Amino acid sequence: MNEGHGKMKAHLTALRKDRAAAFRSDVVPYFRYVMQSGFGLLVAAAVFTGIFGYANLLQDVPETLPAGWIGAVAIAFVALWTPHRTYMRTADTVFLLPMEGAVVRHYIRPALQYAAAASVLRVLAVYLLYMPLYINAPATMEIAQARPLWLPGLAFAAVAVWNAAGRWDERRAVSATARTTMGAARIAATFLMAWALLNGPLVPALGLTGGGMLLLAMIGRAIRRVALPWERLIREEARTVRSWRRFLSWFVDVPTEEARPTRRQWAAWFGDRLPWKRERAWHYWYAKTFARGETFGAWFRWLLVIGFILIVVDHRTTDWIVYSIGFAVGGIQLTELASIRMDVSMRALPVGLDLRRAAAAAVARTAGIAGTALLWAATAIPQGIPQAVSWTSLALLAAGVAWNGWLIPRRIAKPRDEDE
């Protein structure tokens, strides 16, 4: 019996580790592309700017800065964020369901403990980062000096653990109303506790924190819960994986077969405008598939980012460089349309497979030219009409149209081995 229990524990522990490792090996290779894209540079710049800005602020903290509120909001947000990866899969409802108790003990609980520990470290890191402001800000200076600072830190660590446990209890709740109500109460209580621990008298604040946590934990235990919310965990895990893929797809083509389509009616309506003709069947199919797929999402977000940079930078030469990068990378993203695969039984449809690639190219051409035109307008029009119709401007427009209207569609239309 004990040997069997030990084997089960080892199996479930190893299973979780394997799944975590598989996820990492799935995601980590793409980080290189993320860094190459300049995102790493952007984050590093933001971190350094933040550090310098914070150091400057500490040297001369304005009288009116609501430092108590800032600390409470920052710590509460971090304490509320308690990601708990389970790596659960659809097949688990078949193969792991019969050993639910063991799954809770040896698969979920270690993950929950890890999530709580990580949350404590994050909260303490933010508290330590905030401490210099707490001590130096005129608004909180007196309060900070009047209390041992380790004591609120200890309370914040407890709040972090309580949040991780509370979030888990909410996920187990049977009733959606109970889940929402408990979640809202936990969020409100966390903000209140963080504010009280930093701004209120310490002893009542500690009492409020302890009492609040105890009360909500007791209510949480009283509501009807399941041992393991299998389907919810599987859905959440799938959503997390999709979010990662979506994030990575901003920088590089990522296999997206798990991505759920987005309804995106504002983009998909274009397909309905296509003529009702047999030779346009694939055009219709590609227009809809593109508009609701991840490729469109990544491409459109890219256009938005470039548009935003163009508006913020407002420097003629830089703008044209950004525009050129924008249409070139946007076009490359559209080549993903050539990789869409379909079930072999679709070959039985009476629409020539040879027309497929031409239709994909036509959809990419339309989107590419539209995107180029938008980026060109965002670059040229703010520079004024004389600049907009200058040779440079028109030549760059022509380059964008040639890239997205001819070269990229030509690449998409090229037959591939899998067409055979």
Add this chain to the structure above:
Amino acid sequence: MRGEARRVSTLQVSGLTGGYSRKKPVLHGIDFAMDAGEIVGLIGLNGAGKSTAIRHILGLMTPHAGEVRVAGVRLEEDGDRYRQSCAYVPEQPVLFPHLTVREHMRFTATAYGVDQALAERRMLELARTFRMTDALDALPDTLSKGMKQKTMLMSALLASPPLLIIDEPLLGLDPLAIRGLLATLDEVSAGGCAILLSSHILPALERSADRLVVLHRGRIIAQGTPAEVKAAASCSKPGDTLDDAFESLVERAEATGGGAARE
């Protein structure tokens, strides 16, 4: 038989030998034909060769020997006409994840060259028949398995080609949808469409099919009307069912070492 028989069979399978490997063919020279307006049930045990036969008819596999003609043409002769002459509903619904139910139907209708006004009217009729009116604008990931199956069926019925091939049409459907489907199949076949149904649910086939083709180990061991198949299996007593006849035919074929028995 429903509908008017024509000189050119809607489907003519002659001496079809085929499968994935030439060394180990799945089908061994099968022959059968379907006329316009006929409903033919294709029955057999798992692995009997039903799906392989269907894949050959659809032109997804190339025969090792023999030929398949749909509306009088072979795939190699006129691929466009051949493909436009048959529609297929697989056992497992294969839907495009990015297209709604309505969009699947529009895509199929345009692919088969169905007139827009006719397609739009028929789309609504089919949606009512299959109780899918509220789901017309839903994406497949929000549909149940049965609703996905209905979407495939509605698309194929909308295309309404001369030959309709349906693999396990009743799996996953609710009782009202089964009733609606069988009535719709009767209606469609009365309009001249030949329907090949592959199914394990023999009572439904007995009710709907004009003729049956019984496959065993890649050979046809019986074919004819349900009564003829029962007679061939010596199961003509009033209480005998098609299930009894099928079991008897299979046992007999096994006893004779595979089954060259024909009606």
